[in-house]
Amino acid sequence: MFGSKKIATIGAVLLTSVFALGSLAACGGSASATNGSGVQEIKIATGNDGKPFCYMNEAGDLDGYDVAVIKAVGDKLSKYYKFTFETSDFPTTLSNLSSGKAQIAAYEYEINAERKAKFVYGTVGMTKWDTLIVSDPKNGKVYQTFDELKGKKVYVTTATNQAAMAEAYLKKNPNAFTLVYGTYTNEQIVQGLTSGAYDATLAPQYSLDLWNDSFKKGLEGSKKAVNKSSSYILFNKSADKTLMKRVNTAMKQLKDDGTFEKLSQQYYGADYVPED
Incomplete structure (x- = not known):
């Protein structure tokens, strides 16, 4: 249950299986590799028991709102990248990102000072978190x-x-x-x-x-929120600037074309997409 890790992979198509992933060559302190076609492999840290954000569904596949968003980003950027998921409990996702085992993390991260000091936040809000x-x-x-x-x-x-x-x-x-x-x-x-x-x-x-x-x-x-915020993805500080720009741009496009709202309805049952 908690702390177990499974690795699933996506590219230009939907995730079809969970499989063991071999070690990747480190590049500038980040977990990435380039295959013969020039497509770079990028590791995404996410959860395995955080429904409805990121979890293993009844079929044994990685699923959830955050996972679906990243899959959609992977579809858009398949010319450049192949995303793989490194799953764990919530605290370990941050450890994996900090250590360089992953370049991106997706698990409903709100902004706080400690994380801002360690990581780079994405620019597109994913979910209202009041x-x-x-x-x-x-x-x-x-x-x-x-x-x-x-x-x-x-x-x-x-x-x-x-x-x-x-x-x-x-x-x-x-x-x-x-x-x-x-x-x-x-x-x-x-x-x-x-x-x-x-x-x-x-x-x-x-x-x-x-x-x-x-x-x-x-x-x-409570009738009123004790804190108003939104969630974002996180990047490892050593992640490539071009990767960050491409991912942020793809997420903005997916938000603007209604994909975020569609996925929010699918996984949350309502529209919880922030305006920012």
Whole structure:
């Protein structure tokens, strides 16, 4: 489950199988290689259990919104690149990108100072990520602010922006509430909320909708977002500037032609594409 790695490949066609990938020659500190046709191989770090963003579907294929976006980019850039996916849990995707095992990472990354110092953000927003405080009203109340969480337990996925914003609040308000860290699946997050293992979590509207639709629960979110943002892909700082430009341009085209909205409807059930 968590931490396992599978490698899937795409080029100009859709992903058809998961296979073992041999080692690639390092080029300027990045994981890339060029085949005889001049097409460069680029590794993409993503998740394997982060539905609906990036996960293994029932057929055993890598799937999800972020994966589908990158596949569409790969289709557009197949003249230059062949993308391969390196899958892991959320924190490991950042480690893989930082170490040079991947040149690009796609797993709903919001902007924060720590990541900006280590990586280069893509220029095209992928998903609205306005964060709500989510709880099960059967276990108490619907929390509207961080101040209302005093003395409570709050689950956050390790290394996420939600963890960072909660940590920032605790620096100013020591011991206000307790953070429960993990890399839980959607089902595990919901189970924790409904069982009372923790009192609340931080999540966007589409996650709340997904949890209630999938598990038939009456979870509720705060009326107002505690943080407004969007998600982006990340590039390794040593990634080729031409690669960055081509990928950003392709993503802008896919957003403008409605592909992002179509994929958002497919994977989220609604249009959560940001305007930026």
